[in-house]
Amino acid sequence: MLTDERHDVIRGLLLSDGRVVANELAARFGVSEDTVRRDLRELAKAGYCRRVHGGALAPAPVALPISARVEKDADAKTRLAAEAVKLLQPRHTVFIDAGSTNYAIARAIPRNMELTVITNAPAIAAALADHEHVTIIMLGGIYNGELGSVGGNTTVEAVEAIYADLVFLGTCAIDLTFGVSALDAVEAEVKRAMVMQSRALVVAATADKLGLAAPFRVARPEALTHLVVEGDADPDLLADFATQGTTVHHAR
Structure with a gap:
C-alpha cells in the first residue's frame, strides 16, 4: 500500500x-x-x-465563544441537563464549572431544591440569581471573555478551600484513554482543582465531544463518576467507560 x-x-x-x-x-x-x-x-x-x-x-476541537456555544445544540443540552440534575440531592454543595451544557444544567435545577453552588462562570451565577433556595458562591480570578469563566491562582486557591459533593465539569473532549481534557492550560488548572475537591465527577456531553482529546488533561478516565450522554452516543464506547467504573446516564 x-x-x-x-x-x-x-x-x-x-x-x-x-x-x-x-x-x-x-x-x-x-x-x-x-x-x-x-x-x-x-x-x-x-x-x-x-x-x-x-x-x-483526532485533532482537538476548536473552542467557540461562550455566546455561540449556548446556542449550539441547545435542544440536546436541555435534555442532557434534565437528566444530569437527577444526580442532585437537597443541601448538596456543588461546583458548576463554566460551559454551555452546564449553563443548561443550572437553569434546570428544580426550583424547590436547596443547594450551595460554587461557580467560576458569571453566566451560571446569573442563571441562578432568582433561585430562592440556591446559595451562590462566585469564585474570583481573571475573567476570560471567550471562555466565559475566571481562572488563575486566585481561583484555584478559592476552590481548594471548599469540598463539594459533586462537580459538573465542562469539557470539550472526553477520551477513553486520555480522559477529560481542555484546550486552555489556565482553564484546565481550575478544572483539576474542582475535581480534586469533589466527591464525584459528573460530565454531561453532547456526542461530538466523545472520543476526542484536547492538549491539557483534567482528569483520567477512571476518575469520571457519572457520564450523561445522548441516546445516540456510541454504545461500544459507553460500554468501555462503564467497564472502567463510570455510571452512564442516557438523556431522553
Whole structure:
C-alpha cells in the first residue's frame, strides 16, 4: 500500500473512531511500526491528528465563544441537563464549572431544591440569581471573555478551600484513554482543582465531544463518576467507560 493510501485510511479511522493504535495499523497495512509512526508524524504535522503514546488521536476541537456555544445544540443540552440534575440531592454543595451544557444544567435545577453552588462562570451565577433556595458562591480570578469563566491562582486557591459533593465539569473532549481534557492550560488548572475537591465527577456531553482529546488533561478516565450522554452516543464506547467504573446516564 502506498503512503498516500495509508494516510487516507488513517484519516478515515480518525474521523470515524477518534483514535488509531500504531501496532494495529502496522498489522493492517503489513508494514513496520516505524513506518506507521512516520505516517503519524506526517499527519500530525499537517494537523490531521495528535500523537500520543502508542498511536494518535483526532485533532482537538476548536473552542467557540461562550455566546455561540449556548446556542449550539441547545435542544440536546436541555435534555442532557434534565437528566444530569437527577444526580442532585437537597443541601448538596456543588461546583458548576463554566460551559454551555452546564449553563443548561443550572437553569434546570428544580426550583424547590436547596443547594450551595460554587461557580467560576458569571453566566451560571446569573442563571441562578432568582433561585430562592440556591446559595451562590462566585469564585474570583481573571475573567476570560471567550471562555466565559475566571481562572488563575486566585481561583484555584478559592476552590481548594471548599469540598463539594459533586462537580459538573465542562469539557470539550472526553477520551477513553486520555480522559477529560481542555484546550486552555489556565482553564484546565481550575478544572483539576474542582475535581480534586469533589466527591464525584459528573460530565454531561453532547456526542461530538466523545472520543476526542484536547492538549491539557483534567482528569483520567477512571476518575469520571457519572457520564450523561445522548441516546445516540456510541454504545461500544459507553460500554468501555462503564467497564472502567463510570455510571452512564442516557438523556431522553
